[in-house]
Amino acid sequence: MFPQQLTDPRVFEIARALLDGFDRHYKIFSETSAQSKRRFEEADWHGQQTAQRVRIEFYDLRVKEAVERLENDFGASTLPMEVWHQIKLFYIGLLTGHRQPELAETFFNSVTIKILDRQYYRNDFIFVRPAVSTEYIDDDEADGYGTFRAYYPTRENLLGTLKQIVLNYELRVPFDDLDRDVRLVYESLIEQIGHVRLRTNFQIQVLSSLFYRNKGAYIVGKMVNGFRSLPFAIPILHNSKNRLYIDAALFGEDDLLALFSFARAYFMVHMPVPSAYVQFLRSLMPRKPRAELYNAIGLQKHGKNLFYRDFLFHLRHSGDKFRIAPGIKGMVMLVFDLPSYPFVFKVIKDYFPPQKEITREGIMGKYQLVKQHDRVGRMADSLEFTNVAFPRHRFDDELIEELKKFAPSVMEEEEDGQVLIVKHLYIERRMIPLNIYIQEAEGESLEHAVIEYGNALKDLVAANIFPGDMLWKNFGVTRNGKVVFYDYDEIEYVTDCNFRKVPTPRNEEEEMSGEIWYSVGPRDVFPETFGPFLLGDPRVREIFMRHHADLLEPEFWQQHQQRIREGYVHDVFPYDRARRFIHKIQDQQALKEPSDEVAPVEEPVDVPPLGSAVHDQGTLSGFQSGGTSSAD
Numbered sequence: 001m002f003p004q005q006l007t008d009p010r011v012f013e014i015a016r017a018l019l020d021g022f023d024r025h026y027k028i029f030s031e032t033s034a035q036s037k038r039r040f041e042e043a044d045w046h047g048q049q050t051a052q053r054v055r056i057e058f059y060d061l062r063v064k065e066a067v068e069r070l071e072n073d074f075g076a077s078t079l080p081m082e083v084w085h086q087i088k089l090f091y092i093g094l095l096t097g098h099r100q101p102e103l104a105e106t107f108f109n110s111v112t113i114k115i116l117d118r119q120y121y122r123n124d125f126i127f128v129r130p131a132v133s134t135e136y137i138d139d140d141e142a143d144g145y146g147t148f149r150a151y152y153p154t155r156e157n158l159l160g161t162l163k164q165i166v167l168n169y170e171l172r173v174p175f176d177d178l179d180r181d182v183r184l185v186y187e188s189l190i191e192q193i194g195h196v197r198l199r200t201n202f203q204i205q206v207l208s209s210l211f212y213r214n215k216g217a218y219i220v221g222k223m224v225n226g227f228r229s230l231p232f233a234i235p236i237l238h239n240s241k242n243r244l245y246i247d248a249a250l251f252g253e254d255d256l257l258a259l260f261s262f263a264r265a266y267f268m269v270h271m272p273v274p275s276a277y278v279q280f281l282r283s284l285m286p287r288k289p290r291a292e293l294y295n296a297i298g299l300q301k302h303g304k305n306l307f308y309r310d311f312l313f314h315l316r317h318s319g320d321k322f323r324i325a326p327g328i329k330g331m332v333m334l335v336f337d338l339p340s341y342p343f344v345f346k347v348i349k350d351y352f353p354p355q356k357e358i359t360r361e362g363i364m365g366k367y368q369l370v371k372q373h374d375r376v377g378r379m380a381d382s383l384e385f386t387n388v389a390f391p392r393h394r395f396d397d398e399l400i401e402e403l404k405k406f407a408p409s410v411m412e413e414e415e416d417g418q419v420l421i422v423k424h425l426y427i428e429r430r431m432i433p434l435n436i437y438i439q440e441a442e443g444e445s446l447e448h449a450v451i452e453y454g455n456a457l458k459d460l461v462a463a464n465i466f467p468g469d470m471l472w473k474n475f476g477v478t479r480n481g482k483v484v485f486y487d488y489d490e491i492e493y494v495t496d497c498n499f500r501k502v503p504t505p506r507n508e509e510e511e512m513s514g515e516i517w518y519s520v521g522p523r524d525v526f527p528e529t530f531g532p533f534l535l536g537d538p539r540v541r542e543i544f545m546r547h548h549a550d551l552l553e554p555e556f557w558q559q560h561q562q563r564i565r566e567g568y569v570h571d572v573f574p575y576d577r578a579r580r581f582i583h584k585i586q587d588q589q590a591l592k593e594p595s596d597e598v599a600p601v602e603e604p605v606d607v608p609p610l611g612s613a614v615h616d617q618g619t620l621s622g623f624q625s626g627g628t629s630s631a632d
Contacts, residue, residue, distance in 0.1 A: 008083045014074050015090035019098075021066030022107040026100055029058055033298065036212040036268035041172045043238050045215055045569040052265060053372040059110075059301050066111045076115045084116065084125050092131045099139070099273045101132035106302045118387055129309075134275035139208070147276040148221070151204045159186045161204065165219065166246070169210055171236070173244050181246035184581045185234060188249040189223075192230060199226040207280060210236075211297075212268040214374060215571060216247075218259070222284055231256045231284035235575075248579045254480075256285050259574050262381045262429055263484050265374045266298040274299055295381065304383050307427075314341055321396045327433040328473045331356055332363060332489045334406050336399050337430060346382075346426040349406045358489055366488040367426060376463045376572040378456045380476070380486045382426040392420045428486060431476025438472060438540060445481075447543050452483035454548030460485065461560050462570035466494045470530060495564055498524045499557040527554050 032055050039048045070076035091108055095101040105127040112126055123129055138146050149168065153161035163182045166175075175181065206221030211233075219234040233250040250259065260267075260281070271277045278293045285293070291310060294303035318340045325335040325344050331353050337344045348360050370379050392413065403411050412421040434453060441449055453475060460467060467474065468490025475483050503518045520526075530552055535541035550556040563570075573580070 008079070008086070010074055011083060011086045012090050014070060014076070014087050015094055017069055017073070018066060018087075018091060018108055018111060019094050019104060021062055021069070021111065022100075022104045024065075025058060025062035025107065026103065028062075029055060029298070030270060030272070032058070033268045034270040037171075037210065037217075037270070040210075040212050040217050043215075043242060046567070048212070048214075048268070049374065049569070052268065052374070055268075055298060056266075056300070056372050059107075063107070063110045063114070066107075067114050070111070070115065081125070084112070088125060088127075095132045098132070099137060100275075101137075102130060102134050102275055103299060103302050105130060105132065106305045109305065110301065134279075137273050138276050139271075139273040146208070147271075147273060148205045148207050148280055151206075152202065153204065154202075155198060158189075159183065162186055162189075165204065165206055166234075166236075169219070171217075171244060173238070173242065176239055176241065176243040176245045178246075180585070181581065184584060185246060185249045187584075188251070189232075192251050193223075193225075196225065201226065205280075207269075207277060209270045213265055214376075215569060218267075220256075220281070220284070229283070233259055235573075237571075246581065247573075248575055248581055250575055250579070253285055253287065255575065257288060258377075258480075260285065260288065260293065260296045261377055261574070262292055262295070263375050263377045263379060263478075263482075264296075264574060265376075266300065267296060269297055271297065300381075300383075304385075307383060308385070311341075314338075315391070315394070321394050322390070322399055323396050324399050324402055327436060330487065332358070333487075334402060336402075338394075342430050343427050344430045345422075346428065347403070347407050347410055347422065348424065350409050351406075356489070363489050366491055369491065370488050373465065374463050374572075376459045377482070377574060378459045378463075378485055379465070379488075380428045380431070380484050382428050384424075384426055385422075386424050388422045388425060389414075390420045390422065392418055395420060429478075431478055431484060431486070433473050434475040434477055434483060435472035437477045438537070446539060448481055449477065449483065450540055450543040451547050452477075452481065454544060454551060456483045456485060457548070457551055459572055461494055461557070462572050464494045464564050466492045466497050466525070466557075468492060471533065492523065494557065494561050496523060497557070497561070499554040499561065500524055500526055501554045502526050502528050525554075525557070527552050527557060 032051055036048060036051065038044075039051065067076075088108070091104075095104055098104060109126045113121060116125060121128075149165075151161050151165060159182065162185055163178060166178065166182065202223075202225045204221060204223050206219055211218040211220055215237060217236045219236070221232060223230045223232065230251060231253055233256060235247045235250070236244055237247045239245055250256065269277070274294070274297065277297060278290055281293050281297075282288065282290065289306070289310065291303045291306035294300070294306060318338070320338060320340050322336050322338050322345075325337045327335075329335075332349060333346045334349055335344055335346050348363050352358065367382055367384065371382065371384075373379075375381065410423045410425070412423065413419065414421055434449065438446065438449055453472070456475060457467070457470065467485055467487075469487060474487035475485050477483055498521060531541075535544055560570075
C-alpha cells in the first residue's frame with residue numbers, strides 16, 4: 001500500500017487537469033447533441049449525419065489533448081507510481097457532486113493507460129471498479145422538470161394530456177394535424193390498456209429530451225399504473241410540406257429493444273445527467289445491459305468500459321473454454337467465441353489470400369467507417385479493444401494453434417504462459433450465420449430468412465453501403481429473426497461503385513467462353529452475376545426471385561445510387577411499416593361517405609421501395625412488468 005501523505009505538490013494540479021479535459025469533452029459532446037433539435041426542425045439531414053459522425057471522434061481527440069498536456073506540463077510518464085496512486089485519490093475527491101462521474105472515471109482510464117505501463121492496469125491506478133455512485137443523481141436544472149416529466153391524467157383528460165406532452169417539447173415546426181395524430185396515439189393506447197382500472201398513481205413519465213436519429217425525433221417514456229408499467233416511444237417525422245406528424249406509437253419492451261438495437265446508429269439526446277437517463281431506460285428495457293444503453297445514447301467509450309467489466313465478471317463465473325467459432329472460416333478475420341458468452345471475438349489475420357487485396361489498416365478503416373455510419377439496423381456494432389489479457393488455460397489447443405498460424409503478431413504470452421495477451425480485436429454480438437440458418441430452415445422460417453436477407457441489402461443501399469461480399473455466411477440472424485450484416489472488409493459506398501450490365505457477347509466464342517471476356521474495373525459490380533453465387537438452392541431461388549429479383553438488375557442499384565448523389569436521405573424505420581398511422585388514416589377515410597367532403601390524405605413522406613417488409617418487433621398486450629431474459 002502506498003503512503004497516503006502527499007508526496008508531490010503537483011498531484012492536485014494533475015487531477016484537476018484530467019477533469020478539465022473530461023469537462024471540455026462532455027461540454028462539446030453535449031452541445032453537439034443539443035443542436036440536434038435545431039437540425040431536426042430545419043430538416044438538415046446531412047448536417048445530422050455529419051454531426052453523428054464527428055461526435056464519435058470527439059472522445060479520442062480530447063484524450064489525445066489531455067495526454068499531451070500531462071506530458072508537456074508535468075512529465076506524466078516519468079512520475080513515480082505512488083504519485084499516480086495519489087492522483088487517482090484526488091481525482092475521486094473532485095468527482096464529489098459531479099453530474100457525470102462514471103464518464104469522468106472512464107476518461108481518466110483512457111488517458112492514464114496511454115501513459116502507464118500495462119502492469120499498472122489495476123484498481124490502485126485506474127478505475128477497474130467504479131468509485132463514485134451514480135444513484136440518485138438527477139438533473140435539477142432542466143426547467144424544473146428533472147430527467148423526466150410526470151403527468152397524472154384521468155381517463156377523461158387523457159387525450160388532452162397526450163397533446164400537452166407533445167407541445168411541451170416546444171418544437172418550432174408546426175404539426176400538420178396534431179389533433180388527428182394525438183387521437184391516433186390515444187386509440188393505440190386504449191388498444192393496449194383496454195378497460196384496465198386506472199389506479200390512484202396512474203401517470204405518464206417521459207424523458208425531458210427528445211431522442212434524435214436519422215430523420216426522426218422520438219418521445220420516450222412509460223405509463224405507470226399500480227405496480228405495472230407500459231414502455232412506449234412516439235416517433236415524430238417531417239412530411240413533404242416540412243410540417244411535423246406523429247408516424248406511429250410503439251408499445252412494450254420488444255418495441256423499445258428494436259428501437260435501441262445494437263445494429264442501429266447512436267441517438268443524439270441532450271442529457272446533463274446520463275446515468276439518470278440510463279436508469280430510466282433500464283426501467284423500460286430491463287433485459288438491455290447498461291453497456292448497450294450507454295452505447296445507444298452515444299457514450300460508447302463508457303459502454304465499452306462497462307462491457308469489459310461484465311466480461312471479466314463472466315470469466316470469473318464460468319469454466320468453459322474459448323474455441324474457434326462454428327461456421328465457415330473467414331479469409332480475413334479469425335473468429336473465436338466462448339460457448340457460454342453471447343459475443344464473438346474477431347482478430348485480423350496477419351496475411352490474406354491473393355484475392356483479398358487489402359491491408360490490416362484498410363480493414364480497420366472499414367470497421368471505423370461502420371462505427372461512424374448510420375447502421376440502419378443492418379450492421380452490427382463492434383467494440384474495438386487493444387491489449388486484452390485472457391487466462392491462457394481457458395483457450396483450447398486448436399484455437400491456440402490457429403492464432404499462432406494466422407495471427408502471431410497480435411498474440412503474446414506473459415507470466416510464464418499463464419496470461420495470453422491479444423493486442424487488437426473486435427467484439428460483436430453472436431448471431432446464427434445465415435448460411436447455417438438457411439440449411440436448417442423450412443417453410444415460413446426459410447421464407448422469412450430469405451426475405452429478410454433481401455430487406456437487409458435494400459436497407460444497406462438506403463444507407464449508401466454496398467456490402468461487397470454478399471454471401472450468406474457474411475450475414476447473421478438475431479434471436480428475433482432479423483438479418484444483420486457483420487463482415488466489413490469489402491464494404492464500399494454505393495456511390496463509389498460502378499453498377500454495370502454484363503455486355504452482350506459479340507460472337508459465339510465469347511458466348512461459350514468459361515472466362516470473363518469483358519473488361520472489369522476495380523469497382524465494377526455486375527448484379528446479374530449475383531445469382532449463381534447466392535441462389536444455388538432452388539428453394540431459396542424461388543423465394544428470392546418472388547420478392548427481391550430487382551436486386552439482380554443494375555438499374556435498381558443505379559437508380560438508388562443517383563438518388564443518393566442528388567442528396568436524398570432515405571427513410572429507414574426501426575419498426576414495421578404496418579405500424580405507421582398512415583394506414584389507419586387511409587382506412588378511416590375509406591369508410592367515410594363521399595358527401596363528407598374529406599380531403600385526400602397525403603402520404604406523409606416519400607417512401608422509396610426500400611426497407612424491411614418483415615421485422616422482428618412485437619407488442620405486449622396491456623401493461624407489463626420487468627423481465628429477466630437476455631437482451632435482443
